[in-house]
Amino acid sequence: MKVWIDLDNSPHVLFFAPIIRALERDGMEILITARAFSQTQELATAHGLNFETIGEHRTHHRFATRVVGTVRRAGQLAKYVRKKRPAVAISHGSRGLVLAAWMLGIPSMTLYDYEFISSRVFNQLSSRILAPSVVDPETLRHRGLDLHKFTPYPGLKEEVYVYDFQPERSVLTQLNLDPQRVIITIRPPAEWAHYHDAKSGLLFRALVERLRLEKQAQIVVLPRTQEQKRNLVVEYGMGSKPFQIAEHAVDGLSLIWHSDAVFSGGGTMVREAALLGAEVYSIFAGKLGGADQALASSGRLKLISEVSEIRQLSFHKTTRLRPVMNGKRETRDFVYRQIFDFAQASSLARSRVKTGTAKWPTQ
Numbered sequence: 001m002k003v004w005i006d007l008d009n010s011p012h013v014l015f016f017a018p019i020i021r022a023l024e025r026d027g028m029e030i031l032i033t034a035r036a037f038s039q040t041q042e043l044a045t046a047h048g049l050n051f052e053t054i055g056e057h058r059t060h061h062r063f064a065t066r067v068v069g070t071v072r073r074a075g076q077l078a079k080y081v082r083k084k085r086p087a088v089a090i091s092h093g094s095r096g097l098v099l100a101a102w103m104l105g106i107p108s109m110t111l112y113d114y115e116f117i118s119s120r121v122f123n124q125l126s127s128r129i130l131a132p133s134v135v136d137p138e139t140l141r142h143r144g145l146d147l148h149k150f151t152p153y154p155g156l157k158e159e160v161y162v163y164d165f166q167p168e169r170s171v172l173t174q175l176n177l178d179p180q181r182v183i184i185t186i187r188p189p190a191e192w193a194h195y196h197d198a199k200s201g202l203l204f205r206a207l208v209e210r211l212r213l214e215k216q217a218q219i220v221v222l223p224r225t226q227e228q229k230r231n232l233v234v235e236y237g238m239g240s241k242p243f244q245i246a247e248h249a250v251d252g253l254s255l256i257w258h259s260d261a262v263f264s265g266g267g268t269m270v271r272e273a274a275l276l277g278a279e280v281y282s283i284f285a286g287k288l289g290g291a292d293q294a295l296a297s298s299g300r301l302k303l304i305s306e307v308s309e310i311r312q313l314s315f316h317k318t319t320r321l322r323p324v325m326n327g328k329r330e331t332r333d334f335v336y337r338q339i340f341d342f343a344q345a346s347s348l349a350r351s352r353v354k355t356g357t358a359k360w361p362t363q
Contacts, residue, residue, distance in 0.1 A: 001027070001347045003339075004079070004086035004106070007034040007051065007093035010224075010249070011268040013043040013091055014161045020049065022336050028343065031084050032079060033290040035096070038224050039249035046249065053258040054080055055096060057225075074099035081106075087347040090339055092157070095121045109339065113157045114267060114289040115139045123149075128342055130335065134290040147251055151338060155331030156291055158271045163328050165276070167257040171250055175220060182217040182260050182315050188232065189265025189284065190224055199285035200265050206237050207263060207283060211243075214315060220255060221245045222269075259317045267292060274300040279318070331337075 003023060007013055020030050032049055034040050038107035044051050055073030060266035077100035081089075089101035089108040101108040110126040112119065115135045122129060123145040131140065133152035141147055169179075177183055186207070189200040211219050219242045222327040223229035233239035253272060256262055262273040262280040267289065274295045281302045284294060288303070295301035304310060 001345060002029040002031055002084065002086040003343050004033070004081060004084070004089045004097070004101075005032040006089070006091045006094040006097035007032065007040050007049075008037070008091060008096065009035070010038040010040050010043055010346060011157075012092045012357065013040060013049070014253075016090075017047045017049065017298065018161055018332060019336055019339060023340065023343075026340065028340075031081070031086050033080065034037055035073065035094075042249035052080065057087075070095045071099065074103065078103050090342075093117065093122070098122055099126050101125075102167055107342070107349075109342050111157070111335070113291050115143065116289060118289040119143055121144070123239060126340075127346075130338060132291050134294040136290055139290075147165040152230075153331060153334050153338070155328060155334075156271055156275070156294075158268065158275055159328055159331035160335055161332075162194045162275045163332065164252065165253050165257075168251055169258075171254040172258060174250060175244065175246065175255070177218050177220070177258070179258060180317070182214070182317050183255075183258055184214070184219045184261045184263070185222065185255055185259040185269075186211070186219065186262075187222045187264035187266060188224065188228060188318075191228075197285040199334045200283055203263055203285060203304060203307065205236070206310045208238065210310050210313060214242055217242050219243045219316060220259075222250070222252065222255075225254065261315055270301055271295060281313075310355055319360045 005016055005020065007016065022343060023030055033054045034044050034051045035055050035057055036053050041053060055076050073096040077096050078301040081100060082104060086106060088104045091097040093112045098108050098110055098121050107127040109128040109130065110122045111130040111133070112122060113132050115131070123143065126149065129145060129150045130153055133154055137147055137150060140150060177335050189204055191201060196277055221232060221238055221243055223232055223245060229245055232245060238245060252269065253276065256273045256276055256278050259278055262269065262278050263283060264270045265283050265338065267284065270282045271278050271291060281304050283304050285305065292301060296303050
């Protein structure tokens with residue numbers, strides 16, 4: 001039985017790596033495609049995944065241009081996958097995979113964890129949708145999802161790979177960081193994303209100016225793309241101390257573990273940091289999703305909405321020992337079982353179609 005998984009963005013590598021290993025252990029053949037975007041390829045290689053790079057991402061702000069890019073990549077994926085004949089297609093929010101699978105008549109499962117994404121393609125063309133149970137189903141329904149397709153899963157996406165994480169010190173050597181001094185990690189906003197809010201950019205600029213005053217701190221910046229890296233140097237003047245822009249993909253979880261403060265304009269890193277017990281701040285100014293709201297309500301995530309809050313920040317070396325998140329395997333087990341059962345059911349349906357005993361399930 002062959003399962004096709006598309007790695008559309010860097011976080012998807014960490015999410016799918018343990019799932020891929022488990023599927024292979026249980027006898028499934030895995031076909032992996034990856035988009036040339038951010039650190040996706042670097043991370044996939046670091047995790048020992050055998051993948052084919054199909055298509056790339058261009059950081060266009062225009063909606064029409066993004067649509068054209070998605071359709072183009074879907075065509076490239078369909079051309080590559082057609083002869084591979086997977087039973088199912090799985091992704092965490094890959095529009096290219098969903099479109100390609102629909103064109104080829106392959107049942108697809110989509111996972112996503114932010115209910116305010118542009119989800120029409122997923123909701124209409126995916127066979128199944130999985131999202132965290134903290135996401136309000138009524139919000140999904142109002143945004144066009146047939147709830148008969150929807151399965152909520154316990155916990156957060158990040159718990160699939162964070163629960164058994166063990167920190168490594170090698171990231172300190174890689175980045176030449178002194179563990180006795182304050183370490184601050186920053187992930188800039190994705191300015192090109194359809195959900196980006198202009199206020200996030202204002203908050204990020206204020207944060208940069210505030211951190212520039214921390215002369216003794218070690219501030220690691222994790223750009224999303226090479227284009228963003230150049231912009232951080234040219235527009236924000238972050239090419240010198242106290243800032244250090246990472247040149248390559250790093251062990252982000254270990255870096256978070258060793259950090260005394262973490263800031264991000266996105267969702268994945270703040271949730272990782274919250275689960276690991278780090279001091280973490282979100283400067284995302286768009287609509288707050290259920291996942292981040294749950295962490296904020298529990299006090300594990302601090303939401304920054306005003307420049308004045310940034311000016312009041314203070315930093316110090318963390319002395320407490322944070323426990324490794326290792327007690328909640330439920331999320332990984334549940335998500336894995338959903339994927340495994342979906343693949344088995346779709347493969348069985350396909351075999352019945354071949355023998356003329358059943359019809360192919362509708363999308």
